[in-house]
Amino acid sequence: xxGMRLADARAQLPELLTEPHEPEEDMNSLLGLCRWMExxxxxxxxxxxxxxxxxxxxxxxxxxxxQRMMAEIRARLAQYGFGVRIGQGGTIGAAWxxxxxxxxxxxxxxxxxxxxxxxxxxxxxxxxxxxxxSLLAIPRASLARRFRGETIGENVLLRLDEMTGARDEPLNPxxxxxxxxxxxxLMEPVIHMEGLEIVLEGVVNLLCRDLERAGxxxxxxxxxxxxxDGSRANLPxxxxxxxxxxRHMLRVLKPKLEAxxxxxxxxxxxxxxxxxxxxxxxxxxxxxxxxxLALEQLNDRVLNRHEAxxxxxxxxxxxxxxxxxxxRPSVKRGPAKPARAAASVRxxxxxxxxxxxxxVAAVPDGPPMRLTWRRxxxxxxxxxxxxxxxxxxxxxxxxxxxxxxxxxxDEQGRRYWLYRExxxxxxxxxxxxxxxxxxxx
Amino acid sequence: xxxxxxxHAARSxxxxxxxxxxxxxxxxxxLIAALRAHITRLEQGHARFEAARGKASPWVMGLPExxxxxxxxxxxxxxxxxxxxxxxxxxxxxxxxxxALALRRLxxxxxxxxxxxxxxxxxxxxxxxxxxHGLERLGLSRQRFVxxxxxxxxxxxxxxEEALKSGAVAAVIGDADAAHADLTAxxxxxxxxxxxxxxxxxTLGSAQPCATASHTxxxxxxxxxxxxxxxxxxxxxxxxxxxLTRVRGGRPGAxxxxxxxxxxxxxxxxxxxxxxxxxxTDQDGAEAAAQGPALRxx
Numbered sequence: 037x038x039g040m041r042l043a044d045a046r047a048q049l050p051e052l053l054t055e056p057h058e059p060e061e062d063m064n065s066l067l068g069l070c071r072w073m074e075x076x077x078x079x080x081x082x083x084x085x086x087x088x089x090x091x092x093x094x095x096x097x098x099x100x101x102x103q104r105m106m107a108e109i110r111a112r113l114a115q116y117g118f119g120v121r122i123g124q125g126g127t128i129g130a131a132w133x134x135x136x137x138x139x140x141x142x143x144x145x146x147x148x149x150x151x152x153x154x155x156x157x158x159x160x161x162x163x164x165x166x167x168x169x170s171l172l173a174i175p176r177a178s179l180a181r182r183f184r185g186e187t188i189g190e191n192v193l194l195r196l197d198e199m200t201g202a203r204d205e206p207l208n209p210x211x212x213x214x215x216x217x218x219x220x221x222l223m224e225p226v227i228h229m230e231g232l233e234i235v236l237e238g239v240v241n242l243l244c245r246d247l248e249r250a251g252x253x254x255x256x257x258x259x260x261x262x263x264x265d266g267s268r269a270n271l272p273x274x275x276x277x278x279x280x281x282x283r284h285m286l287r288v289l290k291p292k293l294e295a296x297x298x299x300x301x302x303x304x305x306x307x308x309x310x311x312x313x314x315x316x317x318x319x320x321x322x323x324x325x326x327x328x329l330a331l332e333q334l335n336d337r338v339l340n341r342h343e344a345x346x347x348x349x350x351x352x353x354x355x356x357x358x359x360x361x362x363x364r365p366s367v368k369r370g371p372a373k374p375a376r377a378a379a380s381v382r383x384x385x386x387x388x389x390x391x392x393x394x395x396v397a398a399v400p401d402g403p404p405m406r407l408t409w410r411r412x413x414x415x416x417x418x419x420x421x422x423x424x425x426x427x428x429x430x431x432x433x434x435x436x437x438x439x440x441x442x443x444x445x446d447e448q449g450r451r452y453w454l455y456r457e458x459x460x461x462x463x464x465x466x467x468x469x470x471x472x473x474x475x476x477x
Numbered sequence: 478x479x480x481x482x483x484x485h486a487a488r489s490x491x492x493x494x495x496x497x498x499x500x501x502x503x504x505x506x507x508l509i510a511a512l513r514a515h516i517t518r519l520e521q522g523h524a525r526f527e528a529a530r531g532k533a534s535p536w537v538m539g540l541p542e543x544x545x546x547x548x549x550x551x552x553x554x555x556x557x558x559x560x561x562x563x564x565x566x567x568x569x570x571x572x573x574x575x576x577a578l579a580l581r582r583l584x585x586x587x588x589x590x591x592x593x594x595x596x597x598x599x600x601x602x603x604x605x606x607x608x609x610h611g612l613e614r615l616g617l618s619r620q621r622f623v624x625x626x627x628x629x630x631x632x633x634x635x636x637x638e639e640a641l642k643s644g645a646v647a648a649v650i651g652d653a654d655a656a657h658a659d660l661t662a663x664x665x666x667x668x669x670x671x672x673x674x675x676x677x678x679x680t681l682g683s684a685q686p687c688a689t690a691s692h693t694x695x696x697x698x699x700x701x702x703x704x705x706x707x708x709x710x711x712x713x714x715x716x717x718x719x720x721l722t723r724v725r726g727g728r729p730g731a732x733x734x735x736x737x738x739x740x741x742x743x744x745x746x747x748x749x750x751x752x753x754x755x756x757x758t759d760q761d762g763a764e765a766a767a768q769g770p771a772l773r774x775x
Contacts, residue, residue, distance in 0.1 A: 330643050330644060330645035331591070331623070331643075331645040331646065333643070333645075334639060334640055334643045334645050337639060338625065338636050338639065341632070341635070342627060342628075342629075342632040342635070342636065344625050344626060344627050344628075344632070344636075345625065346593070346623040346624070346625050347623065347624050347625060347626070348619065348622070348623055348624075349607070349608075349609030349612075349619055349622070349624065350609075350619070351609065351610075351619065357608075357610070360610060361608065361609050361610065363624075366623045381614070381712075382608060382610035382611040382613075382614050383569075383605075383608055383611045384569055384572060384573055384576075384607070384608060384611040384612065384614075384615060385569055385572070385604050385605030385606065385607060385608060385611070386605050386606060386607075386608040386611070387605045387606075388601075388602070388605075388606065403710075417701060418701075418702075418704065418710055418711065418712050419710060420710070420711055420712050443712060445701060445702065445712055447701070448566070448698075448699055448700070448701070449570075449698075449699035449700040449701040449702060449716060450566050450567070450569070450570070450699045451569070451699070451712070451715075474605055474608060474611070475568075475569040475604060475605055476569060476573075476611065476715070477569045477570055477572060477573020477574070477576070477615060477699075477715045477717075477736075
């Protein structure tokens with residue numbers, strides 16, 4: 037009984053078996069079942085928490101008719117230990133209801149079958165409207181008028197329309213259909229890497245031929261390996277620029293394939309292009325070399341293997357040193373901006389977070405004489421500065437203080453880029469602090 | 478018979494500026510001769526271009542005192558080199574010198590490929606990440622530079638190797654620990670560099686002596702720079718004490734170098750004293766010092 041305490045239930049029935057409720061696990065197994073159901077239709081969607089929706093338009097004749105198809109589904113799922121109820125209808129609403137409630141047609145379905153909440157169903161029942169047929173008998177306009185302004189009423193009308201097909205209800209497939217895919221089924225399961233590579237080459241060539249013919253390139257690919265025991269391995273790969281170059285695809289896919297456990301062997305392979313874009317047909321000039329393309333392809337290989345990509349450091353219009361630069365993926369690099377005159381000293385290396393330091397200066401506002409950073413004290417021999425960097429007031433930077441940057445050189449010639457945050461003698465402010473922000477060569 | 482070339486010449490006259498329109502009744506022979514000469518000129522130009530492309534200038538340091546120590550008066554254009562800091566705090570100096578080496582390589586007019594700098598995230602936390610404005614101050618344009626940050630030393634070595642093999646970059650600089658850059662790893666990098674006709678420079682985390690398969694090994698340390706004449710407190714151009722500890726087909730040596738980013742060249746520091754010489758080169762250095770002021774150390 038729903039809502040009963042575990043202790044009460046155990047008191048009534050001591051031999052009760054209990055299992056913790058794990059919605060995520062339920063969802064996972066539902067998704068797994070959905071993927072299995074793709075054998076019947078490519079258009080499958082999980083219906084939480086306990087249903088699966090299939091769009092079988094144009095499918096049943098492949099299984100010898102609707103009745104035989106339903107029987108086959110029931111029989112196969114029963115073999116796996118699932119008890120199922122199957123409903124078939126012209127709309128999602130009708131199919132949903134017929135799978136859950138015993139009825140010959142939709143008129144005799146109870147109002148609960150409308151996918152409305154319990155409160156709404158209760159209200160309808162209190163009004164004497166017990167079946168869908170009794171709702172359909174009422175003229176639509178008067179039904180709308182009676183439930184005007186009430187959320188329940190709107191819900192009932194919406195669901196009713198969805199059941200009768202007066203209103204379209206989209207079915208989002210688990211796997212959106214792909215327009216480019218290549219499939220190859222094998223006579224015997226293959227376990228060896230060499231064999232799989234040959235099959236992979238085959239599907240890659242097929243897919244690339246189709247892509248090239250359409251003038252498209254793949255941005256995202258998914259390689260599906262069907263194992264002999266019915267399980268499946270999915271290997272997604274991404275590309276930074278649309279590509280239909282089979283050599284490049286193979287170089288990205290092969291390392292992924294190596295990591296796959298073939299189990300009892302792989303008997304089919306599908307390569308789908310999940311995302312495609314217009315491929316730029318590039319003609320390389322007489323003088324120009326192909327290094328740009330080679331760099332992009334290299335980037336793909338690194339990205340798919342180590343989840344790191346090539347970054348270009350782009351200049352940003354700001355005076356604050358850490359904001360004056362942004363790292364962007366190098367493939368999305370914009371056109372070259374005119375370089376600003378590098379008037380001031382900037383370090384080779386910059387710390388993500390400036391590191392606190394202790395500094396002794398001859399006069400409070402003067403350049404540092406002695407620097408203690410990372411527990412080592414250094415005597416400063418040369419110093420250049422200060423370079424005042426004021427906070428950017430237009431950014432509403434609360435609590436940011438002006439900085440005075442110095443570049444200093446110690447006795448050994450090592451260079452540090454440090455700044456003093458805050459000014460001396462400002463009323464109501466704490467003492468200035470020193471930070472090391474970077475290191476120069 | 479005469480109509481045919483006339484039509485042809487008239488058509489090509491529209492697209493090619495060199496060919497003068499051919500008038501009816503005139504002989505085709507001079508025109509054909511002119512066209513042939515033009516084609517020959519084009520072919521010669523292409524051959525010259527190809528020859529220039531094939532014959533790459535060696536990777537020289539631009540200092541005769543230094544280049545004399547290198548095999549064939551310069552470094553091979555494709556190969557592995559490593560730079561280690563003399564002490565822990567000299568890491569920025571070692572990275573600066575590695576960049577200067579790479580810039581000498583990038584400065585070639587035939588070279589259009591960019592520089593790739595592979596960083597380890599642990600090193601970025603320790604020494605800071607690369608700063609584009611600072612790189613520009615050392616003479617590297619943003620447009621010719623990409624960087625990547627990797628978590629594991631093994632993936633860094635893999636990335637370097639793939640980048641070198643692909644030939645997409647002119648030079649690769651990479652952080653490496655002495656522990657990971659062993660003989661096998663560096664041998665692989667060296668072969669990959671030769672395959673892709675790229676230069677590879679490893680900046681080792683410490684001066685730990687471990688065998689590597691590099692063509693040359695350098696150590697770098699910061700030295701106090703010369704102040705500009707008008708400001709005793711001011712900082713001069715970056716100044717490094719460089720030691721060439723191992724070189725295949727050359728002689729080791731030690732120098733103190735200044736880097737001038739605007740011309741992307743090194744200069745030897747005048748008034749170099751013996752006290753910064755290093756134990757291995759002591760005797761050579763004494764001889765060199767006796768020879769004259771121009772040669773600092775031998």
